[in-house]
Amino acid sequence: MSGEASFLTSRLGEAIGWARKFSIFQYPFITACCGMEYMATACSHYDVDRFGAGFPRFSPRQADVLFVVGTISHKMAPVLKRIHDQMADPKWVVAFGVCTCTGGFYDNYATVMGIDTIMPVDIYIPGCPPRPEMVLDGLMKLQDKIQDQHKTGWRPAPEPRPEVLES
Amino acid sequence: MSADLIEVVKDRFPDAVSDSHAYRGDATVILRPESLLAVASFLKDDPALRMNFLMDLSAVDYSTYGERPTTAFFASSGVAVRPTALIPDEDPWPGPPRGARFAVVYHFYSTDKKHRLRLVVPVEDDDSPEVDSLTGLWPGANWLEREVWDMFGIRFRGHPDLKRILMYESFEGYPLRKDYPVNKRQPLIGPLN
Numbered sequence: 528m529s530g531e532a533s534f535l536t537s538r539l540g541e542a543i544g545w546a547r548k549f550s551i552f553q554y555p556f557i558t559a560c561c562g563m564e565y566m567a568t569a570c571s572h573y574d575v576d577r578f579g580a581g582f583p584r585f586s587p588r589q590a591d592v593l594f595v596v597g598t599i600s601h602k603m604a605p606v607l608k609r610i611h612d613q614m615a616d617p618k619w620v621v622a623f624g625v626c627t628c629t630g631g632f633y634d635n636y637a638t639v640m641g642i643d644t645i646m647p648v649d650i651y652i653p654g655c656p657p658r659p660e661m662v663l664d665g666l667m668k669l670q671d672k673i674q675d676q677h678k679t680g681w682r683p684a685p686e687p688r689p690e691v692l693e694s
Numbered sequence: 695m696s697a698d699l700i701e702v703v704k705d706r707f708p709d710a711v712s713d714s715h716a717y718r719g720d721a722t723v724i725l726r727p728e729s730l731l732a733v734a735s736f737l738k739d740d741p742a743l744r745m746n747f748l749m750d751l752s753a754v755d756y757s758t759y760g761e762r763p764t765t766a767f768f769a770s771s772g773v774a775v776r777p778t779a780l781i782p783d784e785d786p787w788p789g790p791p792r793g794a795r796f797a798v799v800y801h802f803y804s805t806d807k808k809h810r811l812r813l814v815v816p817v818e819d820d821d822s823p824e825v826d827s828l829t830g831l832w833p834g835a836n837w838l839e840r841e842v843w844d845m846f847g848i849r850f851r852g853h854p855d856l857k858r859i860l861m862y863e864s865f866e867g868y869p870l871r872k873d874y875p876v877n878k879r880q881p882l883i884g885p886l887n
C-alpha cells in the first residue's frame with residue numbers, strides 16, 4: 528500500500544495530518560439497510576460535516592475513504608475490489624455494519640464473510656445497523672489513525688478482525 | 695368468492711385439477727402439470743376471470759418436508775395458530791404433492807375483478823424437473839422463471855432466454871434446493887470464507 532517512507536516526520540507532517548484528517552473525501556459504497564443509518568449520520572442532526580467528512584465523492588479516483596455500507600455478496604465482491612483498486616493512495620477502508628465486518632448472520636451461499644477477506648480494513652463499525660454515534664466514534668478513530676500516520680510516518684496496522692463467536 | 699373460482703376451474707377442467715383448498719379468501723388449485731398452459735390461458739382470457747396480473751411465481755422443494763418437527767400451525771395459511779371457532783379452517787391444505795419433489799407456485803390477480811387465485815403445479819421428474827413456460831401469456835413471467843431456474847434448477851419449456859439471473863454463470867448447483875449445503879460458498883474472488 529502506501530509507502531511508509533514517503534511521509535515527513537516533523538511538525539509539518541503533523542500539520543498535514545491535521546489538515547488531512549479534517550478533509551476526508553468519502554466514497555459511500557452502499558448496498559443495504561445500513562445505508563439508512565449512513566444517511567442519518569450524514570444529515571444535519573448528527574452532522575458528519577463537523578468532522579470534515581460531509582462531502583461524498585461518487586468517483587473512487589477522488590476519494591480517500593471507502594465506506595463499505597451493507598451486505599456484500601459474492602457477485603458484488605469483484606466490483607468492490609475494483610473500486611478499492613481504483614482509489615488513489617493514501618486510502619482507507621471503513622467496514623460499516625456487521626455484514627461488512629464478518630458477514631453478520633448471513634452464513635449462506637451468497638454473502639462474503641467480511642470484506643477483510645478481499646481488502647484491508649482500517650476501521651470496523653459493528654452493529655445491525657450501527658447507531659450514528661457508533662459511526663461518529665469510528666470516524667474519530669479513523670481521524671486518529673490518519674493523524675498518527677503523519678505523526679509517526681508509519682501507517683498504522685489494520686485493525687485485527689473482530690472475533691466471531693461460534694454458536 | 696375464492697370457492698367460486700375453484701369451482702369455475704374445476705367445472706371447466708375436471709381432469710386437470712387434482713386438489714384444491716381455500717383459507718380466508720385465498721384459493722388454491724393444485725393442477726396436473728400437463729394442463730398448466732390450458733388452464734393459465736383460460737384464467738387470463740375468460741371474461742369472468744380476466745387474471746391479467748401474474749403477481750408471483752416461485753417454487754418449493756418438498757424433499758425434506760416433515761423431517762423436522764414444526765410448531766402447530768394453521769395448515770392452509772402457514773401461520774402458527776390453531777383453528778378456532780372465529781378462524782375456522784374448513785377446507786384445509788391437503789399436504790405436499792405426492793410423488794413430486796418440486797412444486798411451482800403461481801399467484802394470479804385480476805385488476806378488473808379484484809380476485810386472486812394460486813396455482814400449484816407439482817413437477818414430476820425429480821432429476822431434471824421441467825414445466826411449461828408462461829412467458830407467452832404474461833411477459834412478466836420471464837424473470838420470475840429465470841429466478842426459479844437459478845435457485846431451484848427447474849427448467850421452463852419454451853422460455854426465450856433461460857439463464858441465471860441472481861447468481862453468476864460460474865455458480866454450480868441450485869442454492870435453494872434442500873440438498874444444497876446451507877453455508878456452501880463459491881466466491882468469485884477471495885478465500886472460501
